[in-house]
Amino acid sequence: xxxxxxxxxxxxxxxxxxxxxxxxxxxxxxxxxxxxxxxxxxxxxxxxxxxxxxxxxxxxxxxxxxxxxxxxxxxxxxxxxxxxxxxxxxxxxxxxxxxxxxxxxxxxxxxxxxxxxxxxxxxxxxxxxxxxxxxxxxxxxxxxxxxxxxxxxxxxxxxxxxxxxxxxxxxxxxxxxxxxxxxxxxxxxxxxxxxxxxxxxxxxxxxxxxxxxxxxxxxxxxxxxxxxxxxxxxxxxxxxxxxxxxxxxxxxxxxxxxxxxxxxxxxxxxxxxxxxxxxxxxxxxxxxxxxxxxxxxxxxxxxxxxxxxxxxxxxxxxxxxxxxxxxxxxxxxxxxxxxxxxxxxxxxxxxxxxxxxxxxxxxxxxxxxxxxxxxxxxxxxxxxxxxxxxxxxxxxxxxxxxxxxxxxxxxxxxxxxxxxxxxxxxxxxxxxxxxxxxxxxxxxxxxxxxxxxxxxxxxxxxxxxxxxxxxxxxxxxxxxxxxxxxxxxxxxxxxxxxxxxxxxxxxxxxxxxxxxxxxxxx
Amino acid sequence: xxxxxxxxxxxxxxxxxxxxxxxxxxxxxxxxxxxxxxxxxxxxxxxxxxxxxxxxxxxxxxxxxxxxxxxxxxxxxxxxxxxxxxxxxxxxxxxxxxxxxxxxxxxxxxxxxxxxxxxxxxxxx
Numbered sequence: 018x019x020x021x022x023x024x025x026x027x028x029x030x031x032x033x034x035x036x037x038x039x040x041x042x043x044x045x046x047x048x049x050x051x052x053x054x055x056x057x058x059x060x061x062x063x064x065x066x067x068x069x070x071x072x073x074x075x076x077x078x079x080x081x082x083x084x085x086x087x088x089x090x091x092x093x094x095x096x097x098x099x100x101x102x103x104x105x106x107x108x109x110x111x112x113x114x115x116x117x118x119x120x121x122x123x124x125x126x127x128x129x130x131x132x133x134x135x136x137x138x139x140x141x142x143x144x145x146x147x148x149x150x151x152x153x154x155x156x157x158x159x160x161x162x163x164x165x166x167x168x169x170x171x172x173x174x175x176x177x178x179x180x181x182x183x184x185x186x187x188x189x190x191x192x193x194x195x196x197x198x199x200x201x202x203x204x205x206x207x208x209x210x211x212x213x214x215x216x217x218x219x220x221x222x223x224x225x226x227x228x229x230x231x232x233x234x235x236x237x238x239x240x241x242x243x244x245x246x247x248x249x250x251x252x253x254x255x256x257x258x259x260x261x262x263x264x265x266x267x268x269x270x271x272x273x274x275x276x277x278x279x280x281x282x283x284x285x286x287x288x289x290x291x292x293x294x295x296x297x298x299x300x301x302x303x304x305x306x307x308x309x310x311x312x313x314x315x316x317x318x319x320x321x322x323x324x325x326x327x328x329x330x331x332x333x334x335x336x337x338x339x340x341x342x343x344x345x346x347x348x349x350x351x352x353x354x355x356x357x358x359x360x361x362x363x364x365x366x367x368x369x370x371x372x373x374x375x376x377x378x379x380x381x382x383x384x385x386x387x388x389x390x391x392x393x394x395x396x397x398x399x400x401x402x403x404x405x406x407x408x409x410x411x412x413x414x415x416x417x418x419x420x421x422x423x424x425x426x427x428x429x430x431x432x433x434x435x436x437x438x439x440x441x442x443x444x445x446x447x448x449x450x451x452x453x454x455x456x457x458x459x460x461x462x463x464x465x466x467x468x469x470x471x472x473x474x475x476x477x478x479x480x481x482x483x484x485x486x487x488x489x490x491x492x493x494x495x496x497x498x499x500x501x502x503x504x505x506x507x508x509x510x511x512x513x514x515x516x517x518x519x520x521x522x523x524x525x526x527x528x529x530x531x532x533x534x535x536x537x538x539x
Numbered sequence: 540x541x542x543x544x545x546x547x548x549x550x551x552x553x554x555x556x557x558x559x560x561x562x563x564x565x566x567x568x569x570x571x572x573x574x575x576x577x578x579x580x581x582x583x584x585x586x587x588x589x590x591x592x593x594x595x596x597x598x599x600x601x602x603x604x605x606x607x608x609x610x611x612x613x614x615x616x617x618x619x620x621x622x623x624x625x626x627x628x629x630x631x632x633x634x635x636x637x638x639x640x641x642x643x644x645x646x647x648x649x650x651x652x653x654x655x656x657x658x659x660x661x662x663x664x
Contacts, residue, residue: 089617092631100603103639107592107646227625243617244610244627256607264599284654287647294643298636305632433589505573505581512585513570514654517661520571 022342023164026350030202031179034357037194039186060285064292066193067276069200071098071293072300073149073359074156077203077352079410080301082324084308085315087248088241091308093256094410095301097263097417102297105268106290111283112432112511119278119526120370121271121424127524128431128511130501131439137446139374141423142271143393144450145416146367148457149270150360150397152412156325157356158401159409163326164349170402176356177398183357184364184390193279199358200296206351207303210332210344214310217335226312232320238312251472254479259414262478266417269424272362275369282515307331325409328352360394367393373527414476415457422449422481426489432511434490438500441493449485453477566661584657588650595646603635 076098083091118124121142126135154173161172183195218224227242236248245252267273280286311318311327314335318324329352332344371389380388423446430437456477460466466475473480493500501507503522510521569577610617610627619626 089625089627089631092628096603096631096635099636100599100639103599103643103646104596106643107595107650111650242625242628243614244631245607253607253611257604260604260607284651287650291640291643291647294640298640301636302633305628309628433585505578508585509570509581512581512588514658517567517658519567 020165022346023349026346027161027164027175027353030350030353030357031175033198034179034195034354034361035183037198060280060289060292062193062197063276063279064289064296065197065200066279067196067273067289067293068296068300069196069198069203069354069358070272070276070362071297071359072200072203072355073413074153074352074356075410075413076300076304077207077355078156078160078325078328079152079408079413080304081307081311081328082326082408083410084305085311085327086319086324087236088246089244090247090249090252090256091410092305093259094263094414095304097260098267099294099297099301100264101267101417102290102294104264105273106287106294109268109428109432110277110286110290113274113428114277114280114286115283115511115513115515116507117278117510117524117526119275120366120373121269121274121427122370122374123526124274124431125427125442126527128501128504128507129437129439129442130503131443134439134442134446136374137443138424138427139370141419141446141450142370143367144454145269145420145423146271146363146370146393147397147400148419149272149413149416150363150367150394151401152409153356153360153363154398154401155412156409157353159323159325160329160349160352160356163323163329172356173398173401176353176360177394179357180360180364181391181394183361184368185387196358196362199354202354203351203358204296204300206347206354207300207307207328210336210348211303211306213336213340213344214331215306218310218313224313226309229312229316231312231316235316235319241312249472250468254472255476258472258476258479261482262414262418262421262476264421265425265482266419266421266478268428269420270416271366271370272359275366276362284514304328310335364390364393377527411475412461415453415460418476418478418481419450419453419457421478422453422485425482426486430486430489430493434493435504435508436493436497436500437489438493438496440496440499441489441491444492445485445489448488449481452484453481456481580661584653587653587657591646591649591653595642598642599639602638606630 076095080091080095083094113124116124116127118127122135122138125138126132154176155169157172157176158169159172161167161175162169225238227238229238231238231241240246240248245256249255277286277289280289307328310331311324315327315330318327318330328348329345332348333341335341336344368386368389371392372385376385376389379385426445426449427442431442456474459474464474506520506522507524509519510524513519513521566577566580570580571577606627617625617627621629624632
């Protein structure tokens with residue numbers, strides 16, 4: 018692969034990101050601009066931004082790598098990441114927008130009227146955000162190593178610097194423009210090379226990926242092509258656990274929820290989500306094709322254990338000369354867009370929670386947000402440098418499992434069940450977080466990989482999600498006196514269409530309260 | 540008190556067409572005052588929306604969630620080729636996405652209809 022062209026592409030993406038960010042900076046001046054772009058973003062922009070932020074290293078590189086190595090079962094990852102938005106649409110989208118919360122801790126506080134619930138939600142947001150940032154920095158490291166041969170930590174540091182500069186200067190407003198741009202960049206970066214790859218594949222007479230020669234030790238073609246035979250133990254359990262974690266985990270990711278506040282009302286939130294599903298569905302048709310073509314044209318990556326780079330390697334291998342180099346540079350640009358956009362979105366969310374709930378005591382408004390932004394990036398960057406050998410899509414999958422075992426029950430029960438109490442919610446968050454988090458730690462450390470224990474810990478969703486729901490419901494029923502006093506008003510606020518004029522209570526997200534109190538003080 | 544002669548009907552009407560408007564204020568007031576009537580209105584809206592959500596989720600669970608079970612129970616399905624592509628790949632790599640979008644489109648339409656009808660109800664009664 019031609020390194021110069023790819024380095025130019027990476028520099029271009031970073032410059033464009035900072036440039037559009039600077040453009041947004043001219044518009045964002047107040048604290049609420051920093052968090053939620055003052056709600057002045059149109060639906061297609063907003064849907065593109067959601068898509069841009071959501072399609073991470075796991076989607077751009079990880080899915081193709083998993084499909085290359087393990088075949089049909091891995092198609093469930095992109096299916097789950099898309100279906101997660103459908104579940105979010107029907108259970109959460111409109112009520113969450115109507116709640117008026119900027120962040121998950123805001124929602125917990127508004128619904129449960131409890132500062133304890135707020136604090137525990139804050140800790141979980143930071144934990145899930147860091148867990149999800151880790152594979153982004155790793156993906157950046159792998160990409161830069163593939164392109165230039167630089168050590169793995171360099172890519173992570175580059176991404177971290179661009180994200181910090183971008184988030185600190187523009188906040189959410191500029192992020193929205195950057196994210197929208199990056200969705201379309203990512204789509205183009207997979208689509209255009211794919212057209213040439215398919216032409217080459219056709220010219221070669223469509224050699225079957227299932228019949229391709231693969232190095233010894235790799236999954237043989239006849240098992241690769243079939244579902245439930247990817248060599249993982251207890252495949253039916255693993256598949257269903259993955260389905261549960263991805264379908265229910267999407268709504269609990271910190272950077273997903275904050276986007277919904279940028280819709281003007283609940284109806285717009287639903288329509289935006291529908292557009293998001295179209296955008297994600299279009300994108301996810303492509304990574305599996307890269308993975309399948311990799312069986313024919315890049316099987317050596319399997320032996321080298323570098324399946325995650327198949328998207329980056331294929332264009333230059335299948336298309337000759339300058340064109341191949343140019344296409345290779347384009348996918349590299351797309352990959353960098355993926356790391357940048359997801360890590361920017363996560364950083365904004367984690368920084369928002371850190372600044373409101375931890376740093377607000379010492380400093381206020383925008384300076385707290387900036388300090389929190391640096392903190393939000395540094396911790397996962399250090400973790401990424403220390404733990405370099407985790408597969409990207411697996412870590413992303415574990416972050417989904419934790420989100421599904423904590424925030425999914427909080428949101429679903431909080432929105433639809435009047436009798437949820439603060440005690441019930443807190444117990445559920447703690448039990449779900451401890452069980453799924455414990456499974457993550459044991460898996461990441463490689464403590465249990467065999468038999469049923471390995472399957473249960475490697476894909477914990479199928480048991481941690483039901484347990485978290487059961488604990489939340491059980492403890493709530495046992496503490497009926499702790500139902501929030503204003504629950505009826507909150508339910509009106511969550512579900513009543515905006516055009517009906519009713520009293521919706523006076524909840525204000527903490528960021529808005531902080532900026533107001535500062536304004537009156539100053 | 541004089542008894543009305545049997546068979547004679549008394550028509551009770553309101554001369555004022557503004558009567559419906561007065562009640563509109565009343566329903567939102569019932570909701571604001573958290574009376575029993577207000578709560579019935581709110582709960583009926585939430586229940587309708589929840590049923591709709593459950594319907595969509597059950598369809599997803601059966602159509603999409605049923606696939607691994609189907610592949611496990613009927614392994615021969617995996618050998619079927621459609622358009623030269625093995626059936627599991629065609630379903631999971633392609634057809635599932637338009638199906639999810641169609642379901643989402645159906646849901647958005649229905650949820651907006653529920654809200655429209657609820658607004659009409661509040662304004663009419």
